[in-house]
Amino acid sequence: MLEFFASNYALNLLILICIYVILSVSLNLIIGYSGMLNLGHAAFFGIGAYASALLALAGYPYWICFIAAVFFAGLGGAMIAYPSLKLRGDYLAIATLGFGEIARAVMKNWVSLTRGPLGLPGIPKISFFGLTLTTKFQFFIFALIIAILVVLFVSKIVKSPFGRVLRAIREDEIAAQAIGKNIKKYKVIVVITGAACAGIAGSLFAHHITFIDPTTFTLMETILIVCMVVLGGVASIRGSVIGATILVLLPEPLRFLGLPTSMAAALRVMIYAALLILLMIYKPNGIFGEWRFRHAKSKEAL
Amino acid sequence: MKNYMILMSILLITILVVGCAPTEMQPAGEETKEPIKIGFIGPLTGDVAPYGEGWRDGALLAVEEINTAGGINGRMLELVPEDGLCKPKDATNAAQKLIEIDKVQAIVGGFCSSETLAVAPIAEEAKVVLMSPGSTNADITESGDYIFRACPSDALQGEIMAIYMYDEGYREVAIMYANSDYNLGLRNVFSKKFTELGGEIVVEQNYEQDAKDMRTQITKIKDAAPEALYLVPYPADGTIILVQMKELDVDLPVFAPESMCVDKVLVDSGEAAEGMVVSTPTFDEAAPKTAEFLQKFNDRFGYKPELTSYSANAYDVVYLFADAMKQGHITGTEIKDYLYTVTDYTGAGGKLTIDENGDAIKELILMRVENGEFVDLE
Amino acid sequence: MLKVKKLYKHFGGVKAVDGCSFEVEKGAIVALIGPNGAGKTTVFNLITGFIEPDKGKVLLYNKDITGMAPYRISKEGVSRTFQIIRLFPKMTVLENMMLSMQNVYENFWLSMLPLKQKKLHEAKMVNDALELLKFVDLEGKKNALAGNLSYGQQKLLEMAKALASEPELLLLDEPASGVNPTMLKKITNLLKELKKKGKTILFVEHNMDFVMKIADKVVVMDGGEEIAEGPPKKIQKNKRVLDAYLGKVIKIKRRKKK
């Protein structure tokens, strides 16, 4: 069995799990703990990936690429900070969805910078202080450490007094303002932090797959991350980690069901979608969920 | 905080074991009578599925034929198709699975250049041959020794058409292309060559690959009144453009790469394709092997593949793999060395020679559409 | 301490507040009464910055706080309760209390660092919170979720919460409404206690004998403007106040019989 874990196939999945854990935990910080329904997470994932890849291809050492990924993704977060303050619930979801699509259109059409649909091949391996991550196993260890750090960072935020205020804002913005909390400042910080973490995941993704193009950072990618958060349980860090793990692994066993070749791919998507629907009907709060995302401030959920 | 960390890692590992448990271990087993597996990576769902399906069935047809004819020295051949979705993440997942679990030594695919470019380093590292029947992106040429392709790099196609159009006396030309890797690649090469020759690109329009309404782009081209149009679409959107051009009374001489050298385009666009000049590797559907392939394809699957030349290429790639294996070259490295020796292989996709960095040299010919049929030009 | 000068607020045609002015002296308990729709709650929202006044000034210790953001007014030492109770239902009673307290460690970076003073401060806050909860005898409920308390208990919690930030001025929006008599007595005693501690309170209320018992001064509003101001006794006899509440006495001319 151990030989299986060393195989690149398993390591590839483990690395993807680390990347998607970072994405789902950071999105949960925005959706679960601060009540801001953000459907633009893949855009920050993409900005981080492109920033890191472009600088790496230009020969910069990895730690500069990493910081650039975090910085530019955070900058992206700052851009949607304004709508995040002004809009609530569905409207915020729609606005961030729009932002995500515009970001992807820029990635696809700003050919001089991103080579557009041709993408960026040959992204160099990660190396810092003379150590180069050549094998997939080394990369996995690096990704695991980063993932654990991000999860600790986010759970620290959530358990700290800062996090307590976040949950208060999620519960009732009016009451939070009345007791002297500057909700604008808190929301902006959360949106930028969440986006910056997505940038980290972007950097890891770029150097792992070594080729990125706009087709990866679509609305469906954000939806996948939202599903991980909802499946795992809104406002539960453990939930997001488990949600990410399940949804990365879910399609894999379907490959081995020996479906008739002509229908295999389509059937796989159908089974995946059916499982998603059933999970939502029978476990709408997600596995660890304890907070249900209600409509703006109407007392009962509609 | 400490116990939380332990809990989290234990959970992570247990989910992993559960998630991957059902994978049966498949030893390579040269001697045993197990079938030899070859992989296939291509877009079977998502936007590019209409073409992926035809390419997979082309490869499937070849595998079935080889097996009916006795397989590889008695051992059956098995195609393991995986869905690449034209996306790097899914293509790498598929490649890792094929290489690690199915222990394939050769893979047919990827189709979209994004798939091939993502899988290339993995295949190179695992010393597994990756031969793409359809990725024309120029970057693939230097992407590795184990990386081949059965279609010419777009460098050739773009240049030939630029030269031809220049010689025909066109100086002010428009380009219209779908906003994806194959099309942008060809557009770059074409415009570089055409401007080098002294021509001028007066207007350029692109569109999302799944777009249906290109009327405004066509109106913009009509407004710039170019002498000719170099159109770089996929067959589906190409058909719509030809139709909409006719509807909008825009009769410009149209030039296109092999993606338009497809019978279905002629049928679906009515007479709108009349007079179109297409550059394509020697793939005339009348050639014996090609016609036979199309006939067998239709008998077996009951439809005509969208991008016929690429389905034929997939068919040829499987046969090339089979020829190598028949001569005892089983491992990826052996197949690789054999492939470099392939010259003037006449397959369903026309005559093919593989050059030193794994690209296919195929003579490119020009054809024109005359009363609903592709006819050879000079 | 609190001066409200010529406040105007019109929602479209509705003149919710139409030139209202009154004053709340330090240490005084002032009741703001008037028929429904007189603009009482709107004045509350104008003072606490949730709604911007069209015209007029709100001064706290002669500092102009008109139109400041609600959280900054709260920081100036003004805390309030709401007509419809606004607690954090999914958070514990203790958390609700601690959220209202001044806590420098709620800053993003400070809250992350494992500082000793932070732990001390956290512990101190818990003590202060428990003390206040004892004051409103909700101490036993400290770990219960605020949403699970009874209506009366939530009223008390909301008041305790407002007190937690040691405000200069306490604004209570109908503290006595919808509470059973025993709870009403508790609230009355609570206010008396606060009066002894010299707290300044402005509250909106309909329950007249509660107002008469508690208030030092009464401000009466009708139709968006204040029509009378003074000690409760005097206000009871004020003609304009009676008209506002009981409606105008209209002489009906009898037509002479033919």
Next chain:
Amino acid sequence: MGIAAQLIINGIIAGGIYALVALGYTMVYGILRFINFAHGEVFMLGAYLGWVFNILLGVNVIVAGVLAMLGCAVAGFVIDKIAYKPLRGRGMLPPLITAIGISLFLQALAILIFGAQIRTFRTGEVVRGITIPFIDAIITKIQIVIIIVSVALMVALHFYIKYTKTGKAMRAVADNYEVASIVGINPNKVISYVFIIGSALAAAGGILVGMEQNLTPTMGVSIGIKSFTAAVVGGIGNIYGAVLGGFMIGLIENIGIWFIPSGYKDAIAFAVLLFFLLFKPTGIFGVKKGEEVSV
């Protein structure tokens, strides 16, 4: 003059389709405050059903259209009953994820049943468009049909909403879900009607696009997002807003790419969306829906 007129005609044709599909989004959102992400796939299903009846079974195109609309109406009804009904009142996220699950499911189903090949209604020879006199823009017969049919359906919907009993019930439930149920309107029945009508209209849009262009399993995705944007721009929850929003997005898109690189065509629709959301979140016709501070 010709070019400008042509752009406007292009905009109106595209707008007609967006409006038809936007109506489905707006009606469902008006009542359930829920974005039915699977609506785009119902549009695709309509196109394929129309193709099956018309091309495979040789039924006349109008009858095929009606049959397809009925088929999609049933599909919409079934989707609501199976997937959305159990999640009523479960907050916003679970229904959102379920809708996405259904849209993926339908796309894969389409690939399985109809195969991934590109289909088209077009059989006859492509004929040159008719030049509209004195503004010399070109429009084809099918495009004229598209505009007429889409406007006709919208007018029909207007009368249905205004004058029929269920129409009034729909408006009541949209206005206030609880009060409507107290007054004796069965909200579930009304919700089913909304899904039936919304899906039928989307099917009509699907057939019209299918006739004019071609069919692929993923055709519903981009049209879905655009029409949804139109519904929001017009004022989510308001029927007339959806129609206006549809034509607006169609026009802005087509006129927009005259000035900026055409690769940004989709991005224009989203830029308009962001503009409206930030400065006029209720859209053009929308009514303020309890969003402000109810202190």
